[in-house]
Amino acid sequence: MYTSVTSAKVTRVITVLFCVLLSVLMVFGPKLLQLYFGYLADALTKKVLLAFYLCCPAAWAALISILRLMTNIIRGEIFTPQTVFSMRLLSWCCAYVSLVCLIFGFFWAPLLVFALGAAFMTLMLRVLKSVMARASELRAENDLTI
């Protein structure tokens, strides 16, 4: 039977796959970009690469946050301050990526699409974080009602 725990486990596996993908991209990123931008100026390749490596810490933080979030969900600890913290961290990671993409979007326009996407994700995560924070408060209140 496909339960919420199974779903969380699947998400965790996908997140681990993304961690592997990110590691691979961090190692082979420069070569891949050189292949893609081979015909373009070298300065542009360096700028896009710089944007990618600037986004990497946020990507790792987001992936680790998702892993912790999924582990908490599997344990049944959903409406807790830790969950709210993970969601807040995720939203800040998205905001950071959005800012980096916005700045480097002036050098390579397609990054502006990423900036817009990340900004929208930030907004959605902020709303979800607020809902989670309120739910966490209500749960704490309910737990302390005798």
Next chain:
Amino acid sequence: MAIVVNLDVMLAKRKMSSGELAARVGITQANLSILKTGKAKAVRFSTLESICEALQCQPGDILEYQKE
């Protein structure tokens, strides 16, 4: 906290242990401890009713308002 729970005083007056009160009221000792230490955010009327019945007292004997 502005509302003080005087359960300890009432328990001493009635010479009743916490465990006995918890058993009579039908709550766990952990929850009774939360109530006694003032960590509780709210008390259900049904719980208050059971406590008053067990201790033969009024809600005012257990709960007291103190200015912070």
